[in-house]
Amino acid sequence: MVYRVGILGLKGHQGVVLNSIPKIDDVVLSAVADDSEEALMRIKKHPAVTSDTKFYRNISELLEEEKIDIACVSGTDGERAHVLLECMNRGIHVLSEKPLTMTLDELSMVKEAYNSSGVVLSMLLTMRFSPSYRKIREVVTSGIIGEVCLANAQKSYKLGDRPEWQKSHKTFSSTLAFIGIHPVDLIRWCTGREFTEVMAYQSNVGHPEAHDMEDNAVMILKMDNGGSACVHLDYCRPMKAATHGDDLLRIAGNQGVIETFEQGSRVRLITHERKAEELTLDEPMDEFLNFVNAIKGLEKCEVPAEDCFRVTEIVLKARESSETGQPIKL
């Protein structure tokens, strides 16, 4: 069979899917929807687009008119739960932006719809496919750094001109949820440890032009072995910085420390036995190819649905903590 793909929104990492489609034989781009005519115009030049690709200004309309097998759900945070439910109810496999939903209630509804749908659901946790973090996971799960005691991570982004939807909490899930989900996921995935509690703060102090969007966010998490994690996020990266983002992940165990450097692009390991050494990284993996192969039953999905539900739950509870001022059990 040929898998027909629909891109439901051009506001996220849909590039992962678009760029991968031309490399996969039995996948075609059937349709694209976005409320911006300009965004649709830009996409029309993409190699994934064929003369058969349809364009819509409305996601529901696309779903009504087109028969698609795979949806890339890449619109605003606010509309995501609704779009996911529409896809689930139609039996469409979903690769979604994150977080999955804006509220825990929505998350329950999506989980229920998923459980009775039989579809493959995954999330664009793109960092899992980057060589640095795959290497860190490989080393930590091999036991080289021993028992994990502490993990910390940073995401620092340039603010730039944010799209309107990110400036309102009606459509934006908050900085803790929107970008915090990456480090929360990476720490959990790389260490194999579960989190048991979270406490967080976030606010917008210095960027009134970004309105509701928080320019700073911090959270601490307790691990199930008693260890701890801490994450800090900001949109304060200066315009003159060499890269858009300044990512960092560091995991300290009782036998060694492994950490990224140069904005997350390189990895360094130090142990009690061996001095600091830079590790050789493998090639990046193609997330969409993995997703399609998971649908076909050829590979296991690298970002399984249970992880999507769990990390969404964690960051929504982190946001809740920042609102209530109380730690939340996980």
Add this chain to the structure above:
Amino acid sequence: MVYRVGILGLKGHQGVVLNSIPKIDDVVLSAVADDSEEALMRIKKHPAVTSDTKFYRNISELLEEEKIDIACVSGTDGERAHVLLECMNRGIHVLSEKPLTMTLDELSMVKEAYNSSGVVLSMLLTMRFSPSYRKIREVVTSGIIGEVCLANAQKSYKLGDRPEWQKSHKTFSSTLAFIGIHPVDLIRWCTGREFTEVMAYQSNVGHPEAHDMEDNAVMILKMDNGGSACVHLDYCRPMKAATHGDDLLRIAGNQGVIETFEQGSRVRLITHERKAEELTLDEPMDEFLNFVNAIKGLEKCEVPAEDCFRVTEIVLKARESSETGQPIKL
């Protein structure tokens, strides 16, 4: 006059005082006390020691026998409050290890004794005298990075063979208080911002040989402008690492980011207008010389008593938060 110095304990940063004494004309080392004969033997070779320097196995005995003007209080955390009170009551100026006390009740007592004593009180917050942090403070307080949105700091130390007193909470104030006080102080001092709330976790996960000493600790703090800070501490630095400690301080404002690199030894600034540049650092300052000059009224004390009280209060409340599992107002 000649200032007679007593070293009350050889379990901390007394080296700051000992190494400075030979460089100051009107200061002499009168006496040294420690319960370890071995530690006293080692110190006897130090250039600060003269034929007149007396040695004691007991701090109270030293205070009874000797008339000293300045005390370096550098014993265990557990005995500190008591020794501080003995010094205050005798009108002896005090340069103390940190935190000042083990409990908030003790802190109140010390504060009261200080207020009626007329002595100069300071704390061995040695990092304030390091060129990196002085530069960061200078840049941040000048306004170059704009409004401070987020600050984060790391201390990672090699565990090594810890002294017995650090392995029990009867004599050790916890990792959050003992080393956490440095980053808490640096963030507060460099940004000029006050903290309004703290939430923290700490535990010993991977080093049973260290008993009560925590190998991991994290805290998040809210700033009085709504910004946030996050600190992570560990004793997981591998034995083969190039330096004993791996310190980091980073402050992100709405106009730029300033941060240390290479274990806190170098400083980098990036702003919206200027690419990343390494800043030239000044020479380190001599903490004990500043303290003596403050006693003489020649300089303001770089670590004034009110800061000693405040940062001790903050880290003791951070420890309380880790015990109660609740955020604590500051």
